[in-house]
């Protein structure tokens with residue numbers, strides 16, 4: 001009897017911030033592995049367009065437009081899914097923004113906005129989804145961290161602090177929720193070809209730095225995260241908890 005430990009058939013995955021970029025690529029990969037996916041974002045038009053793209057590929061897709069930083073909106077969206085019989089088996093906390101400015105010039109409201117979107121939202125959404133997973137005695141949470149979960153780079157302090165927090169929030173989830181059959185892990189993407197990084201990829205000096213600093217000698221593609229996301233969302237990782245897996249071409253492992 002051959003079993004496929006990586007099969008997500010029959011599972012439903014909610015991926016926050018998945019109308020484009022890493023979130024959409026992860027959603028597409030999970031759908032290809034058999035999952036029903038729920039796309040999330042704040043831009044309804046973009047969300048529907050991305051959902052149509054995945055449906056055209058034959059995948060089962062729902063959309064849930066809500067602001068992950070708005071606790072009431074998160075609760076309402078999850079209650080709506082409850083009523084629609086949508087049970088979340090897998091949560092991917094991907095929603096995030098970037099804001100590049102030296103700390104000496106950084107306004108507190110800009111700091112707070114990044115922390116709220118990239119870290120606190122993961123706590124809020126996870127707490128509400130975990131309440132449902134606890135009742136089922138099972139669940140997978142995959143948090144999207146960053147190289148900056150472990151290493152700092154000048155001008156992206158709030159993002160770095162938030163992503164460092166994501167790594168430790170993941171461990172906290174493992175500490176508290178492992179007993180309920182929930183596994184919480186994180187993915188640390190390297191420098192990926194995304195809209196968020198357009199200012200960097202279009203900068204010849206930064207582009208050269210990434211290619212020289214990364215053993216793979218190149219930027220990563222969003223679809224290259226799908227395999228790790230599937231692994232951390234599947235039976236293959238049922239005894240893996242509290243880890244961050246870097247998908248970075250080797251960057252974090254070398255000087």
Ligand code: GCO
Nearest residue numbers: 098146147148156189190191
């Ligand atoms: C930056 C980038 C990084 C990458 C990624 C690296 O300005 O340095 O946006 O933050 O996006 O997070 O892992």
